[in-house]
Amino acid sequence: MPLPYPEKLDKVLWIPSPSGGFSLAQTLKHMNQHLPSPPWTHLVWFKNSIPKHSFTLWVAIQQKLPTLNRRCTSHINATICTLCNSHLESHDHLFFQCIFTKPLWSFLQTRCGFHIFPNSWQSLINWASHHWRNCKGFYSNSVAKLALSSLVYSIWMERNRRIFRKRSLSQNALLHQILDTVRLELMSASLTDSPSSRRIIEEWELPASVIRPPTKPPDTI
Numbered sequence: 571m572p573l574p575y576p577e578k579l580d581k582v583l584w585i586p587s588p589s590g591g592f593s594l595a596q597t598l599k600h601m602n603q604h605l606p607s608p609p610w611t612h613l614v615w616f617k618n619s620i621p622k623h624s625f626t627l628w629v630a631i632q633q634k635l636p637t638l639n640r641r642c643t644s645h646i647n648a649t650i651c652t653l654c655n656s657h658l659e660s661h662d663h664l665f666f667q668c669i670f671t672k673p674l675w676s677f678l679q680t681r682c683g684f685h686i687f688p689n690s691w692q693s694l695i696n697w698a699s700h701h702w703r704n705c706k707g708f709y710s711n712s713v714a715k716l717a718l719s720s721l722v723y724s725i726w727m728e729r730n731r732r733i734f735r736k737r738s739l740s741q742n743a744l745l746h747q748i749l750d751t752v753r754l755e756l757m758s759a760s761l762t763d764s765p766s767s768r769r770i771i772e773e774w775e776l777p778a779s780v781i782r783p784p785t786k787p788p789d790t791i
């Protein structure tokens with residue numbers, strides 16, 4: 571079969587890129603446009619989120635953390651949760667059912683002003699994905715997301731501390747670590763004056779200076 575343009579040389583084109591040249595950014599953009607965001611994306615990535623907390627939560631939501639029920643290496647041949655020493659360690663157990671985790675989660679619920687009664691880690695994420703999306707309670711929802719990601723990160727770090735460093739923090743010390751993390755993050759945020767933000771600074775014992783003063787209207791002549 572004769573070639574249509576025998577006088578022209580072949581040229582390599584990278585179709586996802588408008589210029590035809592290879593670009594990693596264009597390739598990622600092309601791949602992502604075909605993937606709908608999961609409903610829990612806003613729980614993980616939000617304004618004032620802490621990257622290392624978000625990453626741990628992102629993996630935990632997909633139940634991909636190397637919990638002991640998922641791996642069994644020559645170094646780790648146990649499968650029992652190191653926080654309670656009585657149940658198989660899984661995502662559902664570690665972040666939802668464990669007697670070590672439950673009081674922390676319960677305290678944070680009260681502090682954040684909501685009470686939920688899911689029956690599994692997955693149903694908790696489903697509930698939060700639906701209820702914390704609401705922009706109306708923007709500050710409250712952001713604080714709850716900060717608390718959730720901080721709790722998951724701290725639980726995972728505590729679990730690793732016990733397995734790999736043979737050291738441990740008490741439940742109370744871990745709770746204060748979580749509270750301090752959320753408090754520090756809120757102090758770096760700039761809240762506009764509203765009943766919701768005033769309630770937050772009261773509940774989290776923050777200085778009133780966290781609330782941004784209202785913008786002054788320009789002087790009229």
Ligand SMILES: [Zn+2]
Pocket residue numbers: 651652653654655656657663664668669670
């Ligand atoms: Zn446990």
